[in-house]
Amino acid sequence: MSALGSRLEPLVYDLSRPGRSGAPLPEPDVPHAELPSDLLREELGLPEITQLDAVRHFQRLSQLNHSIDTGFYPLGSCTMKYNPRINEDAARLPGFLHAHPLQEANTVQGSLALMYELQEWLKEIGGFAGVSLQPAAGAHGELTGILMMRAYHLARGDMARHKILIPDSAHGTNPASTTMSGLEVIELPSDGRGNVDVKALRAECGEDVVGLMITNPNTLGLFEEHIEEVVQLTRDCGGLIYGDGANMNALTGVIRPGDFGFDVMHYNLHKTFSTPHGGGGPGSGPVGVSERMADYLPSPIVAIIEEGDEKEPPLYGFAAPPKTIGRMKAFNGQFGVLVRAYAYIRIHGAAGLRANAEHAVLNANYLLSKVRAEYHLPFERACLHEFVVEGRWRGAPDVHALDVSKRLMDFGFHPPTNYFPLIVHEALMIEPTETESRETLDAFADALLQIAATARDNPEELRGAPHTTPVARMDEVRAARQLVLCCRPKFLSEPAQAPYT
Amino acid sequence: MLAACDVERLEDFFDLIPEQHRFPALDLPEPLSELEVLRELQELAESNAEASHHPCFLGAGAYHHYVPALVNHMLLRGEFMTAYTPYQPEVSQGTLQTMFEYQSMICALTGMEVANASHYDGATSTAEAVIMALNQFRGRRAKIILSATLHPQYRQVVRTYTQGMGLTIVGDDDSAADLDDIIAQLDDQTALLILQYPNFLGELEDMRGLQNAVHDVGALLCVVANPIALGMLKPPGEYGADIVVGEGQPLGIPMSYGGPYLGFFATREKYVRKLAGRLVGETVDANGKRGYVLTLTPREQHIRRDKATSNICTNQGLMATAAAIYLSVLGKQGLRKVAELCYHKAHYAADCIDVLPGFSVRRERAFFHEFALRCPGPVAEINTALFDDYGLIGGYDLGQDYAHLENHMLLAVTEMATREDIDCLVEALGEIT
Numbered sequence: 063m064s065a066l067g068s069r070l071e072p073l074v075y076d077l078s079r080p081g082r083s084g085a086p087l088p089e090p091d092v093p094h095a096e097l098p099s100d101l102l103r104e105e106l107g108l109p110e111i112t113q114l115d116a117v118r119h120f121q122r123l124s125q126l127n128h129s130i131d132t133g134f135y136p137l138g139s140c141t142m143k144y145n146p147r148i149n150e151d152a153a154r155l156p157g158f159l160h161a162h163p164l165q166e167a168n169t170v171q172g173s174l175a176l177m178y179e180l181q182e183w184l185k186e187i188g189g190f191a192g193v194s195l196q197p198a199a200g201a202h203g204e205l206t207g208i209l210m211m212r213a214y215h216l217a218r219g220d221m222a223r224h225k226i227l228i229p230d231s232a233h234g235t236n237p238a239s240t241t242m243s244g245l246e247v248i249e250l251p252s253d254g255r256g257n258v259d260v261k262a263l264r265a266e267c268g269e270d271v272v273g274l275m276i277t278n279p280n281t282l283g284l285f286e287e288h289i290e291e292v293v294q295l296t297r298d299c300g301g302l303i304y305g306d307g308a309n310m311n312a313l314t315g316v317i318r319p320g321d322f323g324f325d326v327m328h329y330n331l332h333k334t335f336s337t338p339h340g341g342g343g344p345g346s347g348p349v350g351v352s353e354r355m356a357d358y359l360p361s362p363i364v365a366i367i368e369e370g371d372e373k374e375p376p377l378y379g380f381a382a383p384p385k386t387i388g389r390m391k392a393f394n395g396q397f398g399v400l401v402r403a404y405a406y407i408r409i410h411g412a413a414g415l416r417a418n419a420e421h422a423v424l425n426a427n428y429l430l431s432k433v434r435a436e437y438h439l440p441f442e443r444a445c446l447h448e449f450v451v452e453g454r455w456r457g458a459p460d461v462h463a464l465d466v467s468k469r470l471m472d473f474g475f476h477p478p479t480n481y482f483p484l485i486v487h488e489a490l491m492i493e494p495t496e497t498e499s500r501e502t503l504d505a506f507a508d509a510l511l512q513i514a515a516t517a518r519d520n521p522e523e524l525r526g527a528p529h530t531t532p533v534a535r536m537d538e539v540r541a542a543r544q545l546v547l548c549c550r551p552k553f554l555s556e557p558a559q560a561p562y563t
Numbered sequence: 564m565l566a567a568c569d570v571e572r573l574e575d576f577f578d579l580i581p582e583q584h585r586f587p588a589l590d591l592p593e594p595l596s597e598l599e600v601l602r603e604l605q606e607l608a609e610s611n612a613e614a615s616h617h618p619c620f621l622g623a624g625a626y627h628h629y630v631p632a633l634v635n636h637m638l639l640r641g642e643f644m645t646a647y648t649p650y651q652p653e654v655s656q657g658t659l660q661t662m663f664e665y666q667s668m669i670c671a672l673t674g675m676e677v678a679n680a681s682h683y684d685g686a687t688s689t690a691e692a693v694i695m696a697l698n699q700f701r702g703r704r705a706k707i708i709l710s711a712t713l714h715p716q717y718r719q720v721v722r723t724y725t726q727g728m729g730l731t732i733v734g735d736d737d738s739a740a741d742l743d744d745i746i747a748q749l750d751d752q753t754a755l756l757i758l759q760y761p762n763f764l765g766e767l768e769d770m771r772g773l774q775n776a777v778h779d780v781g782a783l784l785c786v787v788a789n790p791i792a793l794g795m796l797k798p799p800g801e802y803g804a805d806i807v808v809g810e811g812q813p814l815g816i817p818m819s820y821g822g823p824y825l826g827f828f829a830t831r832e833k834y835v836r837k838l839a840g841r842l843v844g845e846t847v848d849a850n851g852k853r854g855y856v857l858t859l860t861p862r863e864q865h866i867r868r869d870k871a872t873s874n875i876c877t878n879q880g881l882m883a884t885a886a887a888i889y890l891s892v893l894g895k896q897g898l899r900k901v902a903e904l905c906y907h908k909a910h911y912a913a914d915c916i917d918v919l920p921g922f923s924v925r926r927e928r929a930f931f932h933e934f935a936l937r938c939p940g941p942v943a944e945i946n947t948a949l950f951d952d953y954g955l956i957g958g959y960d961l962g963q964d965y966a967h968l969e970n971h972m973l974l975a976v977t978e979m980a981t982r983e984d985i986d987c988l989v990e991a992l993g994e995i996t
Contacts, residue, residue: 066654070853074664074891084892085631087900091982095910097903098929101767103797107671108895116892117633120661124642127649127657131641137650145645148597153819154635157608160615163625163821164959169950172607173820186590198683198822199877201864205724212727238864238874242694244727247869285579316577321584332877339647341658342680342841342880344823360723388723392624392686392716392810393821405604411594416586420573427568427576444568444576471654480650482865500564526849531653533854538652541846541858545835547677548667549845 066532071122074109075549084113126532127341128476134502138448138479138491139233139281141311141333143422148409149337149402158401163393167367167379173397174378177364180404181348187407187415188307188327189320190350192383194359195395200308202390203328203347204239204275209387210326210351210358211273211302212243217358217385220300227266227274227296229258231281231483236306245272252485256284256441258292267295273302273325279309281483281491282441283426283448293323302326302355310334311495312423312447315416325352331396335403346399361386421496422447425503429494432507436514440486448493450486458517461524463488466513468535469527473509614818614956618984620912622933622975623763623959624685624714625821626813628791628901629978634815634888643884648841648877652856653848658880659855662843665887672793672890672898673807674800675829680841681879682826685787685810686717689757690724691828691839691873692785692806696755697728698837698872699783704754708734708745712762713787715964721757739967742768746776753782755806760788760799764925764961764973765909765933767796774803790814790827790886791977792931794902806830815889816882825882836862839873904978905932908985912976915989921996925971933975935961935968939996942972953991955984 111119128135135142153159161170181193197203208226215223226240229250237247248266253259258276274296278286286292293303305319305327311334313319319327331337332345339345351359362380370376410418423446430439430449437451453463467477467490479491494503516523528534570576577585595603613619614627638644642657649655649662662680669678682688693707707730709718718735725732734745734756742758749756756777761767770786777784785806786799791813799807811825812818830838836859844858864871893901909932917924921939936958938945946957958972965971976985 070656071660073660073667074887075667078894081896083894083897084633085894085897087629087897087904087978090904090907092907092911092985095907095914097795097906098767101796101929103793103795103801106794106895106899108668108893108898109891110894110896111891113631113633113892116888117637119891120637120643120888121640123657123661124637124640125657126655126660127642127646128651128654129642130645135645135647137647140647142645142647146597148601150639150644152601152604155605155608156615157605157611157613159817159819160613160627161611161820162614162619162621162627162818162956164621164623165612165956166946166950169612169956170820172610175610176604176607183591189587198687198879199875201874201876202683202687205874209723209726233876234864234866234868234871235874235876237869238867238871241869241871242724242727242874244729285577287579290581315589316586317580317584318587321587330877338644338881339877340879340881341643341646341655341661341884342648343878344683344880344882345877346823347877387726389686389716389719390723391720391822392684392714393824396683396822397820398817398823401604405600408592408595408600408603409597412589412591414594415589415591420576423576424564424568424573427570428564431567431569444570446576467651468653471651476654477651528653532656533653533848533852535849536652536854536856537846537848538856538858541844541856544846545832545858546845547832547835547842547858548663548670550667 066126071119073549074119077111077115077119078109080110082110082112084111084116133474133476134498134506135476136478136492136494137476138493139308141493141495143336143495144497145336145338149405152405153398153401171378174364176404177400178378180400181364183407184329184348184350187314188350189318191353192351192356192359193348194363195348195400196360196390197328197347197349198391198396199343199345200328200330200347201235201239203349204235205242206349206360206390207304207326207328208239208243210355211304212245213358213387214355215272223270223272225271227271229276230485232275232277233281233306233308236275255287255443256282257287260288260291263292263295267299269300271299271301273304275304275306277306277309279312279446282450283445284441284443285446289322297323308333309447312419314419315412316419320352325355331399331403335406337399337402344396344399346396357383357385358387359383360390361388418496425494425496425498429492429503429507433510436511448491450483450489450491452486452488453490454488455517458521461517461521463490465524465527466490469513469524470509471528472530475506475509617954617956618980619956620958620974620976620988621956623973624810625818626975626977627818627979628813630815630817631892633892634885637888638881638885644881649857652854656854659843661884661887663845663855665883666843668887668890669827669829672790672798673788673829674798675807676832677835678827678829679838680843681883682828682840683879684824684826686720688808688826688828689717689787690721692808693721693725693755694873695837695839696783699834700754704752705729706731706752706754708748708753708756710745710758711735711738711740712764713757713759714763738965749776749780749782751780753780755783755785757785757787760786761792761931764935765930766928767931768928770802791902791905794898811886814886816885823879823882825879825886837872838862840875840878901978908980909934909976912985916992919993922992932977933973936972936974938970938972941970945995948995949991953987955988955991
C-alpha cells in the first residue's frame with residue numbers, strides 16, 4: 063500500500079493572512095535614502111504567512127511525494143540510485159557555499175582545484191582528451207556537443223554538412239538538441255536485435271553528415287553489438303561520434319567511450335555520480351571530448367596557470383580553448399553538483415565505480431529473470447543496467463502499460479518509465495540501479511507478477527488504479543484544455559506598504 | 564543472483580564488449596572513507612576566501628543575500644531532494660503543487676500571466692527567450708537587439724546558443740550605446756529586443772516609452788529582471804514586457820561559486836504554447852479532487868522530439884523549490900524589506916564614497932543596489948589592496964567589457980553588508996588612493 067497520505071494541502075495563498083511574515087529582518091542601520099517614487103510598485107502578490115505555517119506547508123507537501131528516500135524508484139534511464147548524504151554536507155561547506163563566482167582566482171583556489179581534479183577524473187573515466195564542466199544538464203551537454211561538432215566542420219571549411227544521424231531508440235533530447243543547433247535530424251531504424259540497423263546507417267553516410275548521436279547501452283538497455291562498425295562507417299564518411307552518456311551507469315569502469323572513437327560525450331552527474339535529482343533538477347552534464355575536438359570546448363575551462371612544485375601547489379585559473387564555441391551558461395557550471403560528484407568518485411575510486419556498474423547490471427538482469435515469464439521482452443537478449451518489457455497481454459486487451467504503472471503505486475513503488483522508447487509497444491522501462499537490495503528487487507518482482515495475474519483475472523482493478531495515493535488518476539485533458547497555470551488570489555490588488563517610509 | 568541470470572561471474576555480463584576495450588585500468592586516486600573525503604574537502608573549502616568571512620561587494624549577476632534557515636532544512640527533505648521530474652502525478656503532488664506555487668509567485672513578482680518551472684540560469688533563460696521569439700515569428704524575423712547593458716555573459720550565451728540559427732544580433736556593438744541607440748535599431752525584421760532591469764551597471768533605465776517603440780514595429784520586448792529589485796519596483800509586466808526572465812539565485816539560493824542557480828521565465832498567456840520547459844497546471848482527479856499535473860507536454864522534447872520548443876529536460880527543480888519557500892516565508896512585506904534594505908545601504912555606500920577624492924559615482928540614472936564607481940586607478944589593483952589589506956571582496960572591473968568604463972568598478976551592496984562593513988570599505992578606498 064502506498065505510504066503517502068490522502069489529505070490535500072491548501073495552496074500557500076490560502077494560508078495567507080494580512081500582516082504576517084515569516085522572516086524578521088533588521089531595521090536599516092544606515093540613513094534612509096529617498097525612494098524613486100515614480101518607479102515603485104503598488105502591489106506585490108506574495109503570500110503572508112508565519113515561519114511555522116511555511117514549515118508545515120512545505121513539510122506536508124513533501125510528504126505527498128514518492129522519492130528514493132521513501133521507496134524503490136526504478137524509473138528507466140534516470141538512474142535513481144541512493145544519493146549519499148555526505149555529498150550534501152560537502153556541497154554546503156561554507157567555503158564552497160558562499161564563494162562568489164567572479165572572485166579573483168587566487169581567492170578561490172579550493173573551488174578551482176576541485177574543478178580541475180574533477181575534469182581530470184572525468185577525462186580518465188571516459189577516455190577523453192578534454193572536459194568542460196560548464197553544461198548544466200544532459201540536454202545542455204548535448205547542445206554543447208552538437209554545436210562543437212558543427213563548429214569543427216565549419217572551421218575546416220567543410221560547409222556542406224548539415225545532418226545528424228540519430229537511432230529511433232534515442233531520447234527525445236537528441237533530436238531536439240540537433241534542431242536547436244540548426245542541423246537536420248535523420249532517424250535511423252533499429253534492427254531485429256535492438257541495435258542500430260547497420261544497413262540503414264551505411265545508406266545515410268555521406269559528405270553531408272555532421273555526425274552520429276548514439277546512446278550506448280541504448281535505451282533498451284542493450285549494448286550496441288556492432289559499435290565498432292557503426293563508429294567506423296560514420297568516421298569513413300567524415301562524420302563525428304556523439305555519445306549520449308545517460309546510460310553510463312552500466313559501463314563506468316567497464317569501458318571508456320573514448321577508446322571506441324567517440325568524439326564527444328556528456329556525463330550525467332545526477333545519474334552516474336549520484337547527485338540528487340531534486341524533483342526535476344539540478345543536474346550537471348559535463349562533456350568529454352577527443353583530441354581533435356578539445357579546442358572547441360565551451361569557454362572557460364579550468365587550467366593550471368602556474369605549475370606547482372614540492373613546496374607550492376599549482377595556481378589554478380580559467381582558460382579559453384582557442385576555437386571555443388563560446389559560453390553555454392553564466393558563471394562556472396553547477397558548482398554545488400560538481401562537489402557532490404567529486405565526493406562520490408573520491409569515495410568509490412576505480413574499483414568501486416566498476417563494481418557499481420557491475421552490480422547495476424546484475425540487479426537489472428536478476429529482476430528481468432524474475433519477471434520475464436509474464437512480461438514479453440521484445441528483444442531476447444541479456445540486458446545491461448536496465449531493460450524494457452511490454453505491459454500488455456493477449457488475454458487482457460484492455461490493460462495497458464499505464465495501468466501496470468498506476469497499480470505499482472499501490473504496492474509502494476514508483477512506476478517505471480512508460481511508453482519509452484517509442485519502438486516498443488506499451489513499454490515499461492525498468493532501471494533498478496546497484497544500490498537496491500535483493501529483497502527490494504524480489505518484492506518489486508512479486509508486485510509485477512501479481513499485477514500480470516490481475517490483468518487477466520480482474521482488469522478493472524488495474525484500470526481504476528491507483529487506489530491508495532493522495533489523488534486518483536488525474537484529468538490531464540482538462541488540465542490542457544482549461545489552462546490554470548497560476549493562482550490569482552483576491553488580495554493581488556491590495557497595495558503593499560512601504561515598510562520604512 | 565548470478566545463477567538466476569545464467570552467468571557464473573559478474574564479468575560475464577560484458578562478454579559482448581570487444582575484449583581489448585573491456586575493463587580498462589583507470590588511473591584514479593585510491594578510494595577514501597567518508598571521514599577522509601570530508602577532511603579533504605574541508606581543506607579545499609577552507610582555502611577559499613568567501614562572503615561569510617569577507618564582506619562582499621561583488622555582484623554582477625550573483626548576490627550575497629540572507630537565506631532564512633528553513634529554506635535549507637526544507638530542501639534537505641528527502642521527498643523533495645530525491646524525487647525526479649513529476650511524470651507520475653499521483654505520487655508527485657508535493658513537487659507539482661510546489662511548482663504551481665512557484666509559477667504563481669513568479670507571475671506575481673514579474674506582473675506576467677504564465678511562468679514555467681525553471682531554466683538552468685538567467686543566461687540560458689535569456690537565450691530561450693530569443694528562441695521563443697523566433698518561433699513566434701516562424702522564421703520570418705531574424706533580428707535580435709541586445710542592450711549593451713545586458714549582462715556580458717548573457718550576451719555571450721545568447722550568441723553561443725543561436726550560432727546555428729542564422730540570426731542577426733545587434734545593439735551591443737558599441738558598448739556605450741544607450742536606450743535611444745538601441746530603439747533606433749528597431750525595424751520590421753526585429754523579433755525581440757532585450758533589456759536588463761536594473762541594467763548591468765545597476766541603473767534603472769526609463770522603461771516608459773519602450774513598449775510602444777517595440778510593439779509599433781511588431782517586435783516583442785523581453786526584460787531581464789532582478790527579482791529582489793521587483794520587491795519594490797514596478798514589475799516589467801506594467802511596462803508592457805512580453806517576456807520577463809532573470810536569475811533567481813537571489814531568491815534563497817547561495818552563491819555557491821556560480822551554481823546551481825535558477826533561470827526564471829514568465830510571459831503572456833497568448834505565448835504559452837511557444838514556451839520551453841516544464842509547466843504545471845491545475846486539474847482534478849477521477850473523483851473530482853483538486854490536483855496538479857505537468858501540462859501542455861506536446862511542446863516538449865520527450866513528446867515532440869525535433870519539433871519541440873526546446874531540448875530542456877532536467878531543469879532546476881530544487882532551486883525553484885528554494886525560491887518558492889523563500890518567497891513564501893518572506894512574503895509581501897519581507898521581500899519589500901529586503902529590497903529597501905539593499906537600496907538604502909547601496910545609497911549610503913555610494914554617498915560616502917562619492918565624496919572621496921579621486922572617486923565618483925556614475926549618477927546618470929537612478930540605481931537600485933549596485934552602482935558604477937569611477938576610480939583613480941586600475942580596478943584590479945584596488946581590489947587586490949582591498950582584499951590583502953582589509954579583507955574585503957571588492958567590485959567587478961567594468962573595463963573588461965566596456966571600453967568607456969575603464970577604471971570603473973561595479974559595487975553591489977545587499978542587506979548582508981552592515982554599516983560597519985560599508986564604513987570599512989569607504990575608509991579603505993580613502994586610504995588606498
